Amino acid sequence: MPTVTTPTPTTAERIRSACVRADSALLAVDGDGPIATPVHHLLHDGTFAVAVPVEHGAGLVCGTQALLELTDYAPLPVREPVRSLVWVRGRLHRIPPGAVAKILDLIATEDPNPALLQVETPKSAPADADEPRYALLRLEVASVVVTDATGAEAVRVEDLLAARPDPFCEVEATLLWHLATVHDDVVARLVSRLPAPLRRGQVRPLGLDRYGVRFRVEGNDGDRDVRLAFHKPVDDMNGLSQAIRVLMGCPFLNGLRARR
Template sequence: MTHTAPVVAPHTAERVHSACANAESAMLAVPGLDPVPTSVHLLRQCGDIVIAVPANSVAAILVTSCGNTGTPAVLELTDQAPLPLREPVRALVWLRGWVHAVPGNTQRALAVAVAEDHPNPALLDVCHTATLLRLVVDSAVVADTSGADSVSREQLRQAQPDPFCAMEGAWLQHLHADHADVIDRLARHLPPALRRGALVHPLAIDRYGVTLRVEATEADHDIRLPFTTPAHDVESLSRAVQALAANPFEHGLHRI
């Protein structure tokens, strides 16, 4: 009988969705122009990203002048840990495709639709100091300490963010501030040589496991601790973390 290996981490397309949902900063790069910061960036299931850029930026003016054809562009998003780490960047995501202008008479309606899934005060600036653009994604690349992986537009359309990504930041901050004992017990999974003299922080959490950041003297290390089974709700996620903390010898290590 063939046994399927258990999933120990989100697949790449899911990681892209989660990183996009969590990223606080992003830059739109159009060939020949300086990158421009975006105040809104929402990856939608249809395979495009709605972004807001300053209305008076050269990028906004250029894209608008291109009409229906659009122009090639890359959106770079930075996924940062919600904790004060020595190196706060967890991952970088590059989404490549064609950026198009959103007609002026539909800007407000699109902003309202985006706000339903992605409430953001910056959407109030649309039609004033900001303008919306659509980046139709052809492919995406995500890079972290484990390396880089790419996914296609179709793979992105079939994926969803991790179900816990919206609450991940609050969970990690709560662990860091109020549950040093849990972090210490999770750190018992680490090889003694890696723990010695190092600071251990919770770096990420998703339905498949917890990732620890080990800040050692010579370098940082990211170690993933998988759950026995994926969590499906808040209660099962809490139980999975408690099980990891209770038994440091039951689960395997995965260096990222």
Template sequence: MPRPAPPAAPSTAERVRNACAHAEHAVLAVPGMDPTPVSVHHMRQCGDAVIAVPATSAAKILTGDSDEHGAHGVLELTDHAPLPLREPVRTLVWLRGRVHAVPGPEQRTLADEVAAEHPHPELLDVGFGATLLRLVISSAVVADSTGAESVHNDELRRALPDPFCGMESAWLQHMHADHADIMARLARHLPARLRHGIVYPLAIDRYGLTLRIEGPHSDHDFRLPFGAPADSIETLSRAVLILAGCPLRSGLRGG
């Protein structure tokens, strides 16, 4: 039997994971309250998201007074491209579930657990100006230029961020700033109608590369899948060079 073709892009659950790992802006919405800014957010494999909000926020008061099942809440996360694009938002994610207060004695312990996986300076404020909450996720919706898709929490628990997620921003900035020749070669894959715009590297993962084309009147995103998923920095670099038609070059590395 022929082997199935390799995936051309991350699954919906992986896209949620990637966007959450990159997102720097997040707000928590609960019914009847103004959106609350979130200084730290971290999605865990156990199926919840740990978030830090101002200690005086209405969200803290509401969840502290809610019943044992918590309060309904939606965490909105915004993933921005690391390049100066005309439309900088790459992805929006909405995580829906129940918000629970974290008991005072457990705040620092949980903060330390989060810091072990997701070091963030704002975690130092937990117990002082910030309070941790837990959002037990029931479902998620991710939206980008291709549309919106939903995913159940069971799939999120099984998914992991892309292995190159942490280096993606540096790679995209490096390609944009230092490899105009590679970008010009990659642009040859675009349909003729898109070849007259300004081309940027929008996203990269183990399955492929996405380009953003800023045209005179509108923007378009175009996906270039690799022949096979990359499993190391070396194979990722080689996959990009093969797409560009120059596989014999020594390599392509971000800072």
């Protein structure tokens, strides 16, 4: 019999989604300790734009080796909250002052991050003494690796550029919190669809994407992650609502009343 495969996000899609969800990241630079960077954006040329405090950017030697680390946390409390780590290794370069504003505008069209307003440009207003200021740098990528409960895997920059973040990645935390706190009956119905051996222990929603819902099973012998796949990938809230009803075994797939 042919093997039936369940669609899941590609490695590149998972990394793109993790980049969107990560509010902050750490940048480890040769000769210096890790520093927090509130801006870490994949540009169309395959490099990452990263923001570092101006005092760090001022002393930068172009071509310095650096490692960008992004942490993807579970939206709900679980025993091991880190779902995955993304490591981007490469070399840092300064961005010409005249090009900074244009790059900030490009980033803002995809990610209106408030920290962009704190990046210095030639026309920046005088900084407030209490407001951190950042310099924008470019990370020329040498390698990208993601690691999670299944192991570590590298991905090409070309595949990252071709992939898109999951359509629900920015609202995933809100959706799962809503499910867990307001619709615990829905969660219970979904959990009942898991294989019986995986229902022993504490089961919590771990993730949600266009391909399905993931659960973390916390048992005395360790943790396991399991996916309930949708009947087909979905791209909007209507499709997501219907897909969850199908998983639940709900007869009212389109919100219709049963016939009398």
